[in-house]
Each structure stands twice: as structure tokens, then as C-alpha cells.
Amino acid sequence: xxxxxxxxxxxxxSRARRTRNIVLVVVGVVLALAAVCGFLGYLFYREALxxxxxELAAVQALQGLQDSEQLKDTDALNEAVAQAQEHxxxxxxxTDGGLWKAASFVPVVGDDVKTVRGxxxxxxxxxxxxxxxxxxxxxxxxxxxxxxxxxQLNLQPIIDAQDGLVRANELMQEQASAIEDLPTPHIxxxxxxxxxxxxxxxxxxxxxxxxxGMVQVAPKMLGADGSRTYLLVAQTxxxxxxxxxxxxxxGTMHTEQGKISVGDFHSNTEFISLGESANDEEHxxxxxxxxxxxxxxxVFAVPDISRVAEMLNNVWQKSEYACAIDGVIxxxxxxxxxxxxxxxxxxxxxxxxxTGENTAEFMLNGIYKAFEPEQQDLYFEYVAASVMDGAFxxxxxxxxxxxxxxxxxxxxxxxxxAYTFHEDEAQYFQGAGLAKDAPESETEPEVGIYLNEQNxxxxxxxxxxxxxxxxxxxxxxxxxxxxxxxxITNSLTSEEMQTATDYILGGVQHGDAGVPVxxxxxxxxxxLFYAPAGxxxxxxxxxxxxxxxxxxxxxxxxxxxxxxxxxxGETVTFDFDVTTSPQxxxxxxxxxxxxxxxxxxxxxxxx
Numbered sequence: 001x002x003x004x005x006x007x008x009x010x011x012x013x014s015r016a017r018r019t020r021n022i023v024l025v026v027v028g029v030v031l032a033l034a035a036v037c038g039f040l041g042y043l044f045y046r047e048a049l050x051x052x053x054x055e056l057a058a059v060q061a062l063q064g065l066q067d068s069e070q071l072k073d074t075d076a077l078n079e080a081v082a083q084a085q086e087h088x089x090x091x092x093x094x095t096d097g098g099l100w101k102a103a104s105f106v107p108v109v110g111d112d113v114k115t116v117r118g119x120x121x122x123x124x125x126x127x128x129x130x131x132x133x134x135x136x137x138x139x140x141x142x143x144x145x146x147x148x149x150x151x152q153l154n155l156q157p158i159i160d161a162q163d164g165l166v167r168a169n170e171l172m173q174e175q176a177s178a179i180e181d182l183p184t185p186h187i188x189x190x191x192x193x194x195x196x197x198x199x200x201x202x203x204x205x206x207x208x209x210x211x212x213g214m215v216q217v218a219p220k221m222l223g224a225d226g227s228r229t230y231l232l233v234a235q236t237x238x239x240x241x242x243x244x245x246x247x248x249x250x251g252t253m254h255t256e257q258g259k260i261s262v263g264d265f266h267s268n269t270e271f272i273s274l275g276e277s278a279n280d281e282e283h284x285x286x287x288x289x290x291x292x293x294x295x296x297x298x299v300f301a302v303p304d305i306s307r308v309a310e311m312l313n314n315v316w317q318k319s320e321y322a323c324a325i326d327g328v329i330x331x332x333x334x335x336x337x338x339x340x341x342x343x344x345x346x347x348x349x350x351x352x353x354x355t356g357e358n359t360a361e362f363m364l365n366g367i368y369k370a371f372e373p374e375q376q377d378l379y380f381e382y383v384a385a386s387v388m389d390g391a392f393x394x395x396x397x398x399x400x401x402x403x404x405x406x407x408x409x410x411x412x413x414x415x416x417x418a419y420t421f422h423e424d425e426a427q428y429f430q431g432a433g434l435a436k437d438a439p440e441s442e443t444e445p446e447v448g449i450y451l452n453e454q455n456x457x458x459x460x461x462x463x464x465x466x467x468x469x470x471x472x473x474x475x476x477x478x479x480x481x482x483x484x485x486x487x488i489t490n491s492l493t494s495e496e497m498q499t500a501t502d503y504i505l506g507g508v509q510h511g512d513a514g515v516p517v518x519x520x521x522x523x524x525x526x527x528l529f530y531a532p533a534g535x536x537x538x539x540x541x542x543x544x545x546x547x548x549x550x551x552x553x554x555x556x557x558x559x560x561x562x563x564x565x566x567x568x569g570e571t572v573t574f575d576f577d578v579t580t581s582p583q584x585x586x587x588x589x590x591x592x593x594x595x596x597x598x599x600x601x602x603x604x605x606x607x
Contacts, residue, residue, distance in 0.1 A: 051116060052193045054091035058084040058123050059200045071211065071401055074139045081135055084127040088120070095120045112185040119197055122179045126201065130171040134208070137164030146395045153258030153395045155219045162215055169212035176205035184607065207405065214404030217428040221418065222392060223255035225425075229323060230255075231316055233330040233417075234265065234384045238364040238458040240593050241300035242450035242528055243308060243414055243436070244332055245460065249381050250296070250316065253329060253388060262388045265381035266321065271296040277314040278302075281554045285561060289524060290454040303450050303528065304437040305330075306430065307555055309419045327420035327429065333363035334415040334598060336387045342402045343390040346383060354383065364596045365461040368504050408433065414594040438530045438557055439591065442581035447537070448530030449486055449574075451593040454563065455524045457506030460596065462492040463523055463566070467590050467602040478582035479535065484590065485575050490523055492568040497521050522567045529560040529574070532588065534581025544572030 061083040071077060095117045144157030179198050185191040221228065230253045237245035251265035278294035286292035286301050294301070299311045309328040316322060340346055341356025348354065354362055363383065367376050391403065410416040411434045419435035420426055429435055439446040449467075453460065466487045473481040497505065497520075505520045518524050527546075531537045537560060540549075549562035564572045580588060587606050595601075 051091045051094050051120065054087040054094075055120060055123060055193060055197055058087035058091065058127060059197045061087070071134075071138050074135065074142055077131075077135050077138060081127060081131045084123075084131070088124045088127045091120045092124045115182045115185050115194060118182045119179055119194055122175045122201070123197065126172065126175050126204075130168050130175065133164055133171070134168040137161050137168065140164075142397055144397070146397060146400070153222060153260070153392060155222060155224045155258045158215055158400070159219050159224065162219075165208075165212040165215050169208050172205045172208045176201055206408070210408035211401065211404045213428075213432045213434075214400065214407055217418065217432060217434065218392070218400070220420075220425050220428050221255065222258050222260065224257065227254065227256035228326040229253070230327050230329045231312055231325045232262065232265070232384075232388060233312060233328060234380060235300060235330060235332050236364065236380070236458075236460075237332050237334075237594050237596055238368070238460040239456070240451045240453045240460045240463075240525070241298060242303040242452055242593055243305060244300040244330065244417075244594060246297050247299060247312075248377065249384070250312070250321075251381075251385070252321075252323070252325070260389070260392050262385050265385060266319075267377050267381075268296050271315050271319060274315050274318040277311045279555075281552070285528070285552050285554050285559075286452065286526060288454075289518075289526075289563060290456065292452075300330075301452050302555065303448060303530070304555055304557075305417050305419055305435045306437055309421075309435075313421075326422060328417065328435075329419075330417040331384065331388070332415050332594060333360040334413075334594065334596060335410050336360070336363065336384060338406050338410060338415075338598075339387040339391050339403075342399060342406075343387065346386055348379065348382075359383070360596050361461070365458070365504070368458050368501060369499070373503065409598065411436070413598065413600060414591075415598075436591065438555075438559075440533050440557075442532070442534040442583040443585045444589075445532035445535060445580040445584045445586070446589045446591040447482075447484060447532055447578050448528070448559075449590065449592045450528040450530075451488070452526040452528070453523060454526050455506040455518060455522060457523070458504045459490070459492070459506065459521070459523045462490055462496075462568075463595070464489050464491050465592070465595065465601045467592070467600075468605065469588055469590055469602065470605040471587065471607070472577070475579070475582075478584070479580050480584060480588070481577060481579045482588045483575070484578055485573065486590075486592075487571055487573040488523075488525070488564065488566055489571040490521075490566040490568050492521055494568070497568065518565055519567065522565060525564045525566065527562050527564055527574075529576075530557060531578065532580050532584070534583060536579050538577045538579070540574070540576040542572065542574055544570065546572055546574075 061080045141157055141161045144154075144160075146154050146157060179201055182194070185194050219225075232251040232253045233247055234249045234251075235241075235245040235247045239246040247268055249265040249267050250271065252263040254261045254263070272293075272295050274296070276294040276298075282294060282302055286294065286298070292298040292301055296312070296315050299308050302308055302311075305328075312328055313325060316325065337356060337359035340354055340359045346354045346359075352362070363380060367379060371379060407416065411418070414436055417435045418429050420429040438448045447469075451463075468485045470483045471480060472483050475481060492500075500521075502520070506522075508518070508520055529537060529540075540560065542562070545565040545567075547563050547565070549560065552559050552561055566572055578588060587604070590600070590602050592600065
């Protein structure tokens, strides 16, 4: 028994030594791996800082390209491209290394590594492919003479630049889309660098898209393919209609091979007696509290410019000025102000100087305080004609780039419309976003919110809006849900009411049996709410005096409508959820009736 016990003890001791040795080996391996991982982690951290610095430097070199003005300085453009290429190449060399490829498979951190590598590839593509094409095209364009003499524009250099700008823009949009599709990083440092790069490249993409669009549409609009006559429509957003404002006057603009002539404007009073061409659905929506006549003054109550253009043409062809028209160009005081900013100040016969800062306020508010209605029309028409005469005349590349910079923003905000009846040219006009309809794209979703003043007045200048679009859910079917808040405040003060005319304030409104329903100075808005195409609006709530809510259909699109009463100093607020189509490829945008300024007042919270 004793010998057996000794042998058992010996075997136990031996097993213990083997176990101890195995543990020591394992611990040693773990320590060694930890040391290696620590070294690799430190090395990776250092390289990550280098990549960040190179990427930010590359993007910073491109910052000036957010403004199309920078494109005209080809030396500076080439220098920016060279700097960006140097930094982009250095960053790509690091992220193409084995360490970064391996790190892509590490849980959580690997996703951030993939995003960084994707961002590096995008920036490398921008500076290696897109910008050289852009720089070469701009260098050729800058050396061209656009003025053909006697007010004629030499269109050939613009036509010659089209292919290069189209190619550069296609590449830029692909790259902007690629960086947008990358997953948002988890690590703060990585996320910050990614967001800076994404935002900068998005701004460059927007700028280039505007310039490219302008270069495509300008020759078409200015008669490169044959003479064109456009119905020119001046509207005032001080009395809102869904897609703009009350139409004040109509005229024509004739173009042929770059030669532009603007005909006389004619007051809406000459067209009112010609009737209207609205359909039953349109009349059914705008049936009170103020029943719209739907004559020439009210056509923009319909938010589809395709339908508005049809109605305007119908009225024009009934008039004594009837002629074949190729399309419709509609402008408002904000468009006019931006053109004054570019073309130069306008001095009125009373000595008042209109500038790129005060023109919209004068045309939307001051004109109604200073002049009688007959004079108001004359001044409005004079300023509009002067601006359109100068918008495309005496063109230089510098001026063209300034117009291109602002044109997309003006069209996106419904301050400017360019619509053609030529199907083969439609892609350059309405197809390029220069003539908006109510929401109709499932892939690029919008929610439409439109105002229609029911108190005959000029209170639009005093209505200020604030909107917030917040993403709340990414749904299993691919659709996305957002919460929308939209407020309208009547900023009219008691002091301003003392000095404003009845023409501005409107009168006391009466309902059934003559009962007053709204005092002077109260804006009464027929509101229209459109869900995105293929999407929906739900959980609709209001704060403030909002009445008579109903669901309607107009021109094939469903909408929600109600009437908001907004007294001086008061606010109405609409809160609701919006779900997009499963086909949506971009985040939800808010499309609304244009105000008297460029800022749409909308905040997007999309992360």
C-alpha cells in the first residue's frame, strides 16, 4: 500500500509539473501576443493619425471649390489639385497596407477601418480622376470669349465645355454617393474626420452639379438649336400660392443663337377676364375660406409646375398677345435680387437704389408702402424686365459661374422655374430640377408643405417659418421614417400695423351669416401637405388655430389640407411622421412654398 501511494504521488507531481509548464507556455504566448498586439495597435494608431491628417489636408485643399468663383482661377485650381493629390496618395499608400487589411476583420473597429479605407479611396478618386478633367475643361473655357458683340452671347465655348463638365460631374456625383453610403464610424476621432470629409465633398459635388447643369441648359435656353420664345412670368410671394405667389404680370423672352430680347410685361388685369382652365379637383381644394377664381393670378396655387405651365399657356393663347411659346420661365423677387447682386445695382427714377441686399424687401413690402397700386405694377415690371435683360447679356465666364452657383439653389427653393414644352430638351430643364412639381420621386423623397393666402393681402413678408426633419427609424422593408415639425409665425407688430396700409394687411374676413372670422393683419393660409411618392404621413397634430382638415386628391396626388389662422404675434405648428417608399435612396427633404429670402429655415437631423 505504501509503494502504491508513493507511485501515485510521483505521477501527481509529474502531472502538476506538466500542467504548470503548459500554463507557463500559454501565459508566455499570451504575453508575447499582447506585446505584438500592443506594438501593432500602437503602430496602427500612429498610422491612423497620419491618415486622418492626410485626408483632412486633401479635403482642405479642395475647400475653395465649394464656391464656383474659384473655378475661374485655373492656376489656383491646379495648385489645389496638386496638393490634394499628394495627400490623397500618401493616405492611400498607408491604408492599402497589410495592417489595415487585417484590421478590417476586427469586430466593431473593423467597420470603422473599412469606412476610413472607403473614404481614402473616394478622395483618391476625386483628386486623381475628377479634378484633372475639371481643371482641363475650365482652363479651356476661361480662355474663351463669350461676348459676341451687340449683346449676343457666343455659345460655342460653352457647348465645347459640356462634355468635360458632364464627365467631371458624373464622377463627382458617384464619389459623393459612395462616401455617403459608407457606414457612420463608431470611434469619435474617425467619425469627426469622416463627417468633415463627407460634408466638404458634398458641397463640392453640389457646386459642380450646378455649374454642369447651367452649362447644359444655357445653350438650349438661349437658342443654340433654333429660336425660342418663353412666356416670362413675374410673381409676388408676399401673397403666397403653393408653388410661388400671386402672378402680377406676363411677358415674353425671345432667344436666338445667344441673342436675347425681353418684350413688354402686361399686368394681370389684362388676363383676368380671359377666365381660367382649372379642373374640378383644383377648384375643390381651393373652395374657401377665400374661393380662388383660379384665373391667371392663382395658377401657382397648384404646386405642379407642369400643370401651371399648361394653364399659363392656355391663358396666353386667349390674349391679344398670343404666339407660340416654347416654355415658361417664372421669377420672383428673390431671384430678381440675386440677379441684381450679379448684374449690378438698379436706380429707380425716384433715386432709390436697389441692390443685392434690399431688392426683395422693396418688391415684397416697401413698394406697397411707397406707391399706389398702379405705380406698383409699373415699378415691378420695370425691375423684372431690367434683370432679365441683363441676366444673360454681356456674359463672361465669371458671370456665368456666379449665375450657375445660385441658379440651382433658386430653382430648388422655387424662386425660379425654367420649363420647356420640347420633350427632347426636358432633361435639361424640368429633368434637371429647374421646374419642380409636388413630390413625385420614390428614390429621392420629399414631403411637400405649401401655403395659400386666403386673406387678400401682402402679409407674406411677415410670415416666418421653421422646420425640422428628424430621422427616427430605418425600417425592415427599406423605407425610413422621419418626424417633421413645421411652424409659421406672423411677425407683424402693433407698431407696423399702424404704418401698414390695408393693401398689406387685408381686411376683416367674414364667414357664414357675416360673422367675422379673421381680423385685419391675420394671415389665413390654405395649407397643403403631400407625402413622399410611395410613402405616407401619419400621427398628424397641430398647435394653434387650425381648422377644417380634410383629405383630398388633386392632379392624381393625394394630399391633406386644412386652414391656419395666424394673428399678429401668433404661431401655428404642425407635427407629423413621414415614412418614405422602400425605394428611397436619399434622405427626406422638405419642399415648400418660397418665402421672401433664400434661407428655407429647415434643420435636418439625419444621423
